[in-house]
Amino acid sequence: xxxxTPSFNTNQYLKMELLRFTTAxxxxxxxSTLIGRLLFDSKAIFQDQLESLEKxxxxxxxxxxxLALITDGLRAEREQGITIDVAYRYFATPKRKFIIADxxxxxxxxRNMVTGASTADLAIILIDARNGxxxxxxxxxxxxxLLGIPHCIVAVNxxxxxxxxxxxxxxxxxxxxxxxxxxxxHDILFIPVSALQGDNVVEKSRNMPWYDGPxxxxxxxxxxxxxxxxxxxxxxxxxxxIRPHQDFRGFAGRIxxxxxxxxxxxxxxxxxxxSRVKEIITFDDRLEEAFESQSIVxxxxxxxxxxxxxxxxxxxxxxxxxxxxxxxxxxxxxxxxLNTRTPYIxxxxxxxxxxxxxxxxxxxxxxxxxxxxxxxxxxxxIGRVIIExxxxxxxxxxxxxxxxxAFILIDPHSYHTVGAGxxxxxxxxxxxxxxxxxxxxxxxxxxxxxxxxxxxEKYGHKGAVYWLTGxxxxxxxxxxxxxxxKLFDEGKHVYLLDGDNIRHGINGDLGFTERDRYENIRRIAxxxxxxxxxxxxVICTFISPxxxxxxxxxxxxxxxxxxxxxxxxxxxxCKNRDPKGLYKKALAGEIHxxxxxxxxxxAPQNPDILIDTEKLSVEEAVDMLYGSFI
Amino acid sequence: MNDxxxxxxxxxxxxxxxxxxxxxxxxxxxALLFSGxxxxxxxxxxxxxxxxxxxxxxxxxxxxxxHNFEETLAFRNSFAKKMKATLIVRTVQESIDQNRAEEExxxxxxxxxxxTITLLDAIKEFEFDCLMGGxxxxxxxxxxxxxxxxxxxxxxxxxxxxxxxELWNIxxxxxxxxxxxxxxxxxxxxxxxxxxxxxxxxxPLPSLYFSHKRKVLVRNGMILACGEYVYPDQNEKxxxxxxxxxxxxxxxCTGAVESTADSIGDIIAExxxxxxxxxxxxxxxxRSEAAMEDRKKQGYF
Numbered sequence: 001x002x003x004x005t006p007s008f009n010t011n012q013y014l015k016m017e018l019l020r021f022t023t024a025x026x027x028x029x030x031x032s033t034l035i036g037r038l039l040f041d042s043k044a045i046f047q048d049q050l051e052s053l054e055k056x057x058x059x060x061x062x063x064x065x066x067l068a069l070i071t072d073g074l075r076a077e078r079e080q081g082i083t084i085d086v087a088y089r090y091f092a093t094p095k096r097k098f099i100i101a102d103x104x105x106x107x108x109x110x111r112n113m114v115t116g117a118s119t120a121d122l123a124i125i126l127i128d129a130r131n132g133x134x135x136x137x138x139x140x141x142x143x144x145x146l147l148g149i150p151h152c153i154v155a156v157n158x159x160x161x162x163x164x165x166x167x168x169x170x171x172x173x174x175x176x177x178x179x180x181x182x183x184x185x186h187d188i189l190f191i192p193v194s195a196l197q198g199d200n201v202v203e204k205s206r207n208m209p210w211y212d213g214p215x216x217x218x219x220x221x222x223x224x225x226x227x228x229x230x231x232x233x234x235x236x237x238x239x240x241x242i243r244p245h246q247d248f249r250g251f252a253g254r255i256x257x258x259x260x261x262x263x264x265x266x267x268x269x270x271x272x273x274x275s276r277v278k279e280i281i282t283f284d285d286r287l288e289e290a291f292e293s294q295s296i297v298x299x300x301x302x303x304x305x306x307x308x309x310x311x312x313x314x315x316x317x318x319x320x321x322x323x324x325x326x327x328x329x330x331x332x333x334x335x336x337x338l339n340t341r342t343p344y345i346x347x348x349x350x351x352x353x354x355x356x357x358x359x360x361x362x363x364x365x366x367x368x369x370x371x372x373x374x375x376x377x378x379x380x381x382i383g384r385v386i387i388e389x390x391x392x393x394x395x396x397x398x399x400x401x402x403x404x405x406a407f408i409l410i411d412p413h414s415y416h417t418v419g420a421g422x423x424x425x426x427x428x429x430x431x432x433x434x435x436x437x438x439x440x441x442x443x444x445x446x447x448x449x450x451x452x453x454x455x456x457e458k459y460g461h462k463g464a465v466y467w468l469t470g471x472x473x474x475x476x477x478x479x480x481x482x483x484x485x486k487l488f489d490e491g492k493h494v495y496l497l498d499g500d501n502i503r504h505g506i507n508g509d510l511g512f513t514e515r516d517r518y519e520n521i522r523r524i525a526x527x528x529x530x531x532x533x534x535x536x537x538v539i540c541t542f543i544s545p546x547x548x549x550x551x552x553x554x555x556x557x558x559x560x561x562x563x564x565x566x567x568x569x570x571x572x573x574c575k576n577r578d579p580k581g582l583y584k585k586a587l588a589g590e591i592h593x594x595x596x597x598x599x600x601x602x603a604p605q606n607p608d609i610l611i612d613t614e615k616l617s618v619e620e621a622v623d624m625l626y627g628s629f630i
Numbered sequence: 631m632n633d634x635x636x637x638x639x640x641x642x643x644x645x646x647x648x649x650x651x652x653x654x655x656x657x658x659x660x661a662l663l664f665s666g667x668x669x670x671x672x673x674x675x676x677x678x679x680x681x682x683x684x685x686x687x688x689x690x691x692x693x694x695x696x697h698n699f700e701e702t703l704a705f706r707n708s709f710a711k712k713m714k715a716t717l718i719v720r721t722v723q724e725s726i727d728q729n730r731a732e733e734e735x736x737x738x739x740x741x742x743x744x745x746t747i748t749l750l751d752a753i754k755e756f757e758f759d760c761l762m763g764g765x766x767x768x769x770x771x772x773x774x775x776x777x778x779x780x781x782x783x784x785x786x787x788x789x790x791x792x793x794x795x796e797l798w799n800i801x802x803x804x805x806x807x808x809x810x811x812x813x814x815x816x817x818x819x820x821x822x823x824x825x826x827x828x829x830x831x832x833x834p835l836p837s838l839y840f841s842h843k844r845k846v847l848v849r850n851g852m853i854l855a856c857g858e859y860v861y862p863d864q865n866e867k868x869x870x871x872x873x874x875x876x877x878x879x880x881x882x883c884t885g886a887v888e889s890t891a892d893s894i895g896d897i898i899a900e901x902x903x904x905x906x907x908x909x910x911x912x913x914x915x916x917r918s919e920a921a922m923e924d925r926k927k928q929g930y931f
Contacts, residue, residue, distance in 0.1 A: 018638035085793070087774040088767045090820045097638040099818055111795055118797040226635050239651045244684040252680070254648040254799075259634065283679035291634040295647040295680070308655055332795050347800050350655070406798045415804035417794045 022101040022116040024140035025126030034195035041202035110380035117147035145183035160194040164207040181589020234258030236312040237349035250297040256403035261289040275302040309351035324427035331377040333418035338377040345410035354390040398422035455535030468541045470567030473574035475613040476541040494537040525553035545601045566607035647680040649815035656803035657760035664690040666702035667878040669764030689716035695741040697880040705836040720752040784808035841892040852885035
């Protein structure tokens with residue numbers, strides 16, 4: 001007779017949160033054992049499954065139940081003794097329901113790791129304490145970071161096999177912490193465990209009194225995940241139009257991000273037609289407001305024709321509507337490599353369109369994170385590409401929105417899903433919105449009684465701008481300062497704009513995000529323009545890593561008065577010089593987004609002046625610039 | 631609601647509604663596989679929610695083995711009417727009569743394997759390109775790797791080694807003519823989730839799920855209901871017991887559990903405390919350890 005369990009509380013069950021996590025590690029790390037342990041100790045394994053596990057374990061000649069067998073699904077895999085696909089497992093505690101995406105950790109299964117990571121709130125990365133931080137441990141961290149998983153547990157497993165050594169654990173923590181600074185994961189927790197014996201998985205370990213942090217289960221149950229969601233940018237991709245009769249037209253979809261309220265002013269993309277929200281409908285209720293992840297039907301005040309694949313947003317908060325963007329993609333096809341001639345089907349939210357990979361900027365070695373030149377991407381390779389679409393897509397950067405920043409590529413012949421992509425930025429106008437607001441073709445300030453020409457005549461020389469671009473440590477500042485001195489000594493009106501007087505002053509409010517970097521350059525260029533208008537020779541020494549930044553600056557000045565000066569020096573030599581110790585800090589992870597380490601530098605293709613500081617002395621460089629002025 | 635979070639059941643509901651709408655939008659001729667069991671009832675309920683205030687824009691398809699419980703069939707007919715959904719029924723008996731399928735030559739033959747033939751014939755007949763089902767990943771090991779959108783070739787076969795990767799919630803339903811998809815909107819639900827949802831939504835169920843007195847026999851450790859297709863052989867004895875069914879399939883292979891649970895609340899408490907998976911009551915899975923995987927490859931539900 002089945003027994004009733006009075007301890008079970010229905011109301012409590014209804015209030016549970018859902019947490020999706022992924023596990024990465026290879027066979028030997030004990031990943032399957034860890035999951036088995038979580039399921040076993042949380043009593044998510046049923047008696048009959050246990051019996052069939054015993055049977056299977058016995059068949060394999062093992063005495064104790066092999067917990068790893070719980071998560072090994074398909075027979076072929078069981079025979080090979082490895083997991084080869086993504087398997088989903090479920091268990092619940094009174095606090096949360098968990099969905100585990102269990103994926104294999106070998107490099108050839110990067111595809112599966114990416115798949116498992118795409119929906120995860122949290123990643124568990126396993127490190128075998130006996131082996132320390134291996135290449136693959138780093139790979140797993142990199143993929144978790146790439147897919148934007150906000151939380152991470154690094155489980156240092158098999159502590160039983162290293163005598164529960166605090167020292168071994170600390171060494172691993174330190175090494176991995178140093179590495180993880182290069183990643184984009186902000187919440188990393190280290191836990192020493194023994195999945196085999198159950199230490200710190202569900203129950204606290206008695207063997208490691210030196211560890212006073214939470215167990216794996218405790219952390220899974222308590223990590224705050226509600227703040228991971230994007231509740232700011234309302235994005236509503238239309239799935240289906242519901243028209244039960246002439247007078248009703250409802251737009252069905254699941255809110256990708258943000259919040260919508262009755263009466264809100266909306267805009268439909270790509271038509272840009274506007275209206276207001278008349279009703280928010282679900283089967284159960286008419287709602288006053290709805291938010292991220294709710295499936296709803298929207299009714300609008302006006303009859304606007306919107307169909308599947310289009311998007312409803314708020315007028316004051318729009319995504320990029322573009323036909324070109326830069327993205328990171330993971331190639332998933334084992335039949336064909338990525339090529340730039342195939343018109344792939346791009347699926348983004350509910351929208352599909354044809355697309356071409358216009359250019360592969362580079363591929364990333366998933367083990368070393370180094371960039372390599374590439375003409376193509378093979379199965380499991382990850383690369384940075386420029387994509388062009390036949391029709392506009394409505395996208396955000398993956399960083400700000402995991403729903404509207406993600407897409408897949410489908411082979412037009414086999415219809416296989418061949419690529420998974422994460423959008424980085426628009427390729428049409430990378431942050432050019434900053435520039436376009438300000439841009440003016442008119443370089444002469446009108447209605448002035450004193451003009452630049454009058455000033456130049458009085459000073460006896462023309463105004464000019466020398467824009468020195470190059471890596472940190474290439475010698476820009478040194479050359480700039482000496483050139484300023486030389487011109488000044490000769491009685492010229494000259495002024496040097498550099499990091500010291502700009503970053504600490506007018507641009508002190510800016511950080512190092514992509515957007516701030518553009519704003520930084522915009523302001524510098526505008527300041528240079530004022531000095532130029534005042535008849536000065538302006539020397540600007542800034543890394544200014546993007547060609548479009550420099551093009552923008554150049555566009556503010558009359559032809560022949562702006563010199564793009566490429567101060568050329570190899571990255572190795574710059575690292576070697578490292579005058580401010582910045583490379584060292586960047587490599588140690590103390591500085592983020594450092595050009596040459598974390599961000600690439602677009603070397604000028606056609607600079608007005610090229611100075612190779614590995615070949616020229618500072619004096620020679622200054623003379624060369626000076627010569628060009630005369 | 632003011633913290634803008636959904637509890638896990640509402641999350642699962644929203645996800646299922648999203649998947650059902652995707653199926654309806656991406657395919658030309660979808661259908662919902664309706665068995666009369668709680669999972670497909672739950673799925674139909676979700677489908678109604680997905681298209682409200684419109685009606686479900688696809689038919690319900692029932693493959694009737696002829697070995698169904700009477701209660702299931704009666705429920706099926708009234709439920710479809712209530713949902714205002716079109717119901718299509720195709721029977722295994724027809725397939726046998728047309729010599730498309732052959733009955734097992736054993737005592738109390740099972741028609742479980744035969745329904746695959748009837749199903750594939752129905753797919754051809756109606757040119758269905760998508761069948762939605764109430765299968766869940768927690769049911770069985772082979773299903774843990776099943777996709778939401780599961781590709782089937784023109785023979786209805788599933789190739790577990792060659793599945794399309796499924797990322798985020800972007801579902802790739804592209805296919806060539808003749809191929810079709812199985813779509814599983816409640817993939818991420820567990821048995822307990824389904825029961826909790828039924829309780830929350832007050833969804834009606836066939837009486838078989840609730841404790842009742844019935845004539846049964848015990849075969850291979852399973853309690854089977856006696857009837858036209860299941861009757862005792864020389865060594866077996868029929869007797870009366872208070873039982874209920876955790877799943878509903880054919881009478882020949884669906885085992886009952888002894889239970890006094892006669893309300894949904896009781897059932898939930900019983901499941902929460904139970905130590906046997908629901909598929910443990912299905913003889914069709916017990917035949918071999920990899921039984922489900924083999925049947926799925928052949929195009930089973």
